[in-house]
Amino acid sequence: MNLKTKIWLTVATIVLLFSFFTLYYFPDQQAKLLLRNYNNEVQHLANTVALGVKIAITEQNFEGVQTAMEFVKSDPRLEFISMLQTDTTWNEAHTSYTTTEKLFKTYPENNPYSPAAVSDENIIVKRSPFESSLMSGAILLGFSTDVINSSVRKIKITSLLVSGVVFCIGIIIGFWLSKTISDPVLALRNAAIRVSEGDFSARVKNNSGDEIGELGKSFNQMVEYLAITTRKLKRANLTLASTNDTLKNTVQELKVTQDQLVQKEKMASLGELTAGIAHEIQNPLNFVNNFSETNQELIEEMVQELQHGDTAEAILLANNIRANEERILTHGKRADSIVKGMLQHSRASTGIKEPVNINALADEYLRLSYHGIRAKDKSFNAKIKTKFDKNIGTIEVIPDDVARVLLNLYNNAFYSILEKKKLLHDNYVPVIEVTTKDLQDKIEISVKDNGLGIPEKIHDKIFQPFFTTKPTGQGTGLGLSLSYDIITKGHGGGLKVNTQEGEYAEFIIQLPYAVKGELA
Template identity: 50%
Template sequence: MSALYNFDLLVAGPLCMLIVLALRRFFNLAERLPRWNQALSWVWVPAVLGFGITAAFRYRSTLLDDAYMLWVYAVVVLTLLLLWNYRPARLALLALAPLLLHRLVRFGLDLGNLRLLAPYASLFKGWGNFANLWLIGLVLVARSQKRLLAKEQQQRQQEEQAHQLIATQNAELERLVAERSATLTQQAASLQQALEELQLTQNQLIQAEKMASLGELTAGIAHEIQNPLNFVNNFAEVSAELLEELAEEQAKPSPDTELELELLGDLTQNLQKITQHGQRAASIVRGMLEHSRASTGERSLTDLNALCDEYLRLAYHGLRAKDKAFNATLHTDLAPVLPLVEAVSQDLGRVLLNLLTNAFYAVRQRQQQGGEPGYAPTVQVRTRRVGDEVEVQVQDNGTGIAEAVRQKIFQPFFTTKPTGEGTGLGLSLAHDIIVQGHGGDLTVASQEGRGTTFTVRLPIYSPE
């Protein structure tokens, strides 16, 4: 019964499936050749079909089993060829080669129903044994090779992970750097803006300082203009009276010639006075306009004596307008012959006004502190020529300046006055005007409780 069916085919089928399973596991076919892997699941089909068909026809052949096995081997070889790039696969091919060749020859012999002669038969058998050993040995080698490769791959993966980690960190770092530099750029921009705003504010403060000193001047100016205007009016009125008297005299039958001449002389003198006081008022107005106007920076020949005299009066009356009780002795010691100085007169005027205002402030402070019965507030202005320079000194017998304060008085925004009373720019601007604007020198000497002297030195312009 059993001789009628090819049962060995039925045995070969599951056996081949074991081979396929081993192949799948070893080479991880599900991942490497997914479609081929699925196809391999049908390897048992020919064996079962072969069994079924031959059973139906009652055909029995031992060769069928071998043919099926050869076909399976071919499938395995094909699989390995598909995996050519994987080194263990190439090794496996090499491992299978002797066995396959042996099986092929045996099948050929069986097919031709041939038998080898005695010595060759044992040799052929030896070949078969050797091929099995060879297969086992090389499969072991392939296995270790596979492990090695897996290790390498793992290592590569780790390295790649490390690389990726570094790359991520780099990206993070770059992001941080970008973020930081964006912040810095923003900060730089806002600083730049702050700087521009500060510069604008500074300009506004300089203008405010100018206007503040003009405000101090206003009362002085009003007083200074009122006086000459009064004279102009009075001399004009009195001249009209004189003319009336002259007319009366001339209407007389015998006019007094001497009186007529006297009246005419007075009239001439009055007209001169009117002109003189008119000009005085005009020059004060001009001075005020010059002071409030932005500096043209144009230098002209300037009479420092006239400038000192004008601003001394303005500063004094300015302070008196604020404090009626205040009074001070003004001394002028002006050089009779003083060379004209090439200077920006409205700038110098501002310097003088500032020095004089400070002087009056100092003497007023000392007076208000009280406790000095015989104290006479005195402000003195001196001009003189020293070598190639003209010197202007503004001296007061006020409170004096402490050493610590003296070192800072030319710094911008430094002020000892209560908040709101001083901008702290006066002396700083004065210093700039004298030193940078005119190539001169502004120095201070002071004794606490005794008084202060500011000295301005300006080079005399030499036309060359």
Template identity: 50%
Template sequence: MADNQYLDYSAARRMKRFVLCSLLAYSAPVAAWYRVPSRRWAACWAWVGLLAIGTSVPAQAQSPYTATLQRALRQAPADTSRVLLLADISTTFRYSLPDSALWYAQRGLRLARRIKYPKGQGRCLARIGYVLAEKGNLPLGLRTELRALQLNQNSHDRLGEARTLLLIGLSYSNSTDYMQALRYFHRAKKLYDAQVSVNEQDTQLLIAEKGVLLHNIGASYTMRNQLDSARYFEQKALQLIRGHAGLAQTSSGNPLPLVLRGLGLIYARANRDDLALRYYRRSVAAALPDNNLRATCRTYNALAELFWKRHQLDSCRYYAHQTLAIGRAKSWMVEVLGASTLLAQVFEASGKADSTLAYVQLMQTAKDSLYSPRRMRELTAVSIAEQQQRLKVEAEGERFRRRVRLYALLSGLGVLLLLALGLWLTVRRKQRTNRHLQTLNRRVNQQKKTLTKQRDDLSKALAEVTTMQTQLIQSAKMASLGELAAGIAHEIQNPLNFVTNFAEVSREMLDDLKADVVADRKEEALSAADDLSQTLQKIKHHGHRAASIVKGMLGHSRASSGVREPTDLNTLAEECLRLAYEGRRAKDKGFHAACVPDLDPALGLVTVVPQDLGRVLLNLLTNAFYAVSEKSRRHPQGYQPEVKICTRRQSKQVEIVVRDNGLGIPEAVRAKIFQPFFTTKPTGEGTGLGLSLSYDIITKGHGGTITVESREGEYTEFAILLPNEPESHSATPLVDKVYD
């Protein structure tokens, strides 16, 4: 739209037009009244009062925030900032000086076009369209606002779009199309609700604009006589702006006068005139600080309508004159139409034909300006064009959605093809895996047969060793065998424990292997097969060891030689802890305990006889697990079994500590625990040779010490101290060693 379609007004021309409009507004009624001679002096004073009222209107007719924006305009560093400030200054004048609002908006539009700033063009065009619509040119104003809306959308100015939708709704409201107005108001509400303020000033402005929007939604419902909905939105607006004293310092101004007038209209329609009058007076008082002449003018018109309904003609005439004076000065044709209609009715009721005729003519002029056939045709054309544009946009949106659905369908087909290809590749991999697993299964079955045979052999050997052990124990007790014979009898049990534990572990590993094969876990199956093979090797080794011990026992007791070698005690301790725990669990499937290895990483290699020291540790740990198991069985509530093994380097010694939180050792028997054949276990569960043999291995075989510390019912702790000096001689052999 070209710039020359909007008129610029200088300050002098605005003042001249205001005075002329004021004279025209009062000329007809005063002339009729002035014909009575006794009223001439009163007429003179009335003219003076009216002129004082009229000339006082433009003297303070601007927002308190206008001067702040004008200072910011003078200091604005960029043209884009100047455009937005000009649009905001135009907004501050819309309720007081519409000509000034138009002038600033045109100035901002020219600057925005020069710098090619579509966001600024949209905001300025929206202000221009609003002023034109308020001045009575609804078609041109609506057309301008619709173009502004398009610019807002193209520049992605969501706040500007919300403001323009609000102004378009106001234009439809002025044309009495309240249903269409509500559509635009609710579209604006969605955009306002999505806005996020970044500082306090933006927050105040957003609250003020949302307050105006909620009021206009309520006012539209009021005009449609939907008073409950109207009251809801007006009350919501009042709650939103209550407590915000800084709303007057925004370009939108304080919406409180508008909201109070809206509530007054609702109560007036509900025939609660006293409440309506109270809200109208509060609205007039609230409009004074912001110089909101528009709110004042509309509230005066509402007061005139209220007094006309109550047949208070003098008050009605007074407020209608006030409305007409402001409306004609500011070219607000909707208010001019309302006031002139009321004045014509008042003077007709008073029987003053001349004045009635004058106001009827003024009413007809205002009505022609707003709703003449030509204007209505233009307004209809604009509405039809806007609907066609909306339908076009919706059609384009539907075509876009169809394309999106088509692309989504094609993409889905592509994904399905990829899934089918992936499924085919997966099936091929599974077939290859199944063939490989069948091969592994055959190997596992073969190993199972071998394991079964070895298990039977071991069971037979175990039975033989058990018989021999029983005989040895009985012979030892009956004939008081020497220390060496007792040690040999006890040593038989250790490899058998290993055989039993490894046999049980092998069975469990075989079950895991079967599960991995069934579950198609190739890597786990291979790993389990390797572990099973290693376990079988250990069973074989310890089976040979048991056979060697049996052979040694049959050949009577004889001295054996043990060679010390550098040994990783941490590894040995962990292995013994694991074997002892698994051995206990093999006897009691429901047994669980916390195994705590506290090993010194700086311990290094220690020169010992690993087999003998392993037997000592295994014996101590087995006793520890037995103690915590018995305590857990007797006191199951709140008890957590725990067995701990520690290694520490102490200068030239190495310390190994085995500690449990089991039953403890009574003080009365603590001095006897290292004696041969002494045991506290039930008959058949212990021989009484374990601690005795362990004591000899540590003290005589390695030159160390073993001590015990215990508190009955709380804990037992065995501490072993071994020398850590290099030695070339062999340890004192206590048990015959036979190697394959």
């Protein structure tokens, strides 16, 4: 809907509303007012005649009764005037009575209206009772409504004429508004379309001194400024084009550098993990070696027993050998699992989600991180508390990525309590708490330490890439940034921190359930 149509609709609406008022509402209200006043006037006349009749009857002046009734005979609006007499008849026991009205006197004498006559569209009938010691009754007065109807017709004709005048004025105003507002605005719109298509020669011709004329002048100034600015931008684009290739090369170099830094962060965490893995893998290897030596001794004994023909003892020794072989196999698989985990951590993630026992994963990497710290500092000890929710089943995640996040949080926690231990010595007991919770639609992993905490001024920076509080050479500043991306972008979860400087730091991971099953 264009502006011209809106202007005409507005003018038409105003004219129609005014016409409705002048043609319907105003005449209707005037007719009601005239009719109400006319009713009051007729009732007043009926009351006046009734009062005169009452006075005349009380004074036994019957000529006065005639005079009172003739008070309205000369009124051209009079249709009839009747004097009714009310008779009261009691029953024989004088316990009840009935009243009847009969026509006592009327004018004109051939009055066709009965004592029960009521008002209609042609006549207004009013009743005024009177009562004296000699007679009781009522005056019934009827007046024609011709005067009222004539006045209403005149009002409607006047309203129709006024509506016609307003309609003509509305048409004139509509044409004037269209000429002075719509046409200049449409010209401005057309010029704006040409400018949007790149034609900066478009101008608006409007010599009026009103706001629309000022708008046209401002538009012309704007187009001139745009033309000049466009020419400058074209020259600037030529300059930018010459440096675009250089910027592309720089971006490519930055991307390569970033990939190298990410790989460096992964290798740094792998280095910290290696010491813990070495400690973990040593136990199953010791078991394998010990049981292998024992089996060699048992085999020699079994050979001797077979040579002596003692098959029962040989079978017993064979059973012991089988049991030891099962232990060797179990611990060999344990060592194999640890080596595979290290290899998976060192290479790029597959990005494939699979069901994982989060409790087992959290516990395994907690021990690996702790042994890694202990490998660097044999004197270091910490109190480790775990509270794993047994209701947590398997959850579909990318195992390598979640393991990398847990390892990073554990390493940061151990680093914090180790630094605080260096400051407080024996007055401080390092504690790390790892908790998991089943929140129905998601699981929560909390890693809390009572170390140095995080200063409030850097709370909003800890998840930024390359931000670190560690000394130069001890951290890339990518650990928490990568962890945040893995949890939020890779798994649709959340990673937040609660901390108080000098007291504690708690990192909370939330991961939504994809597949919820029984614990392995």
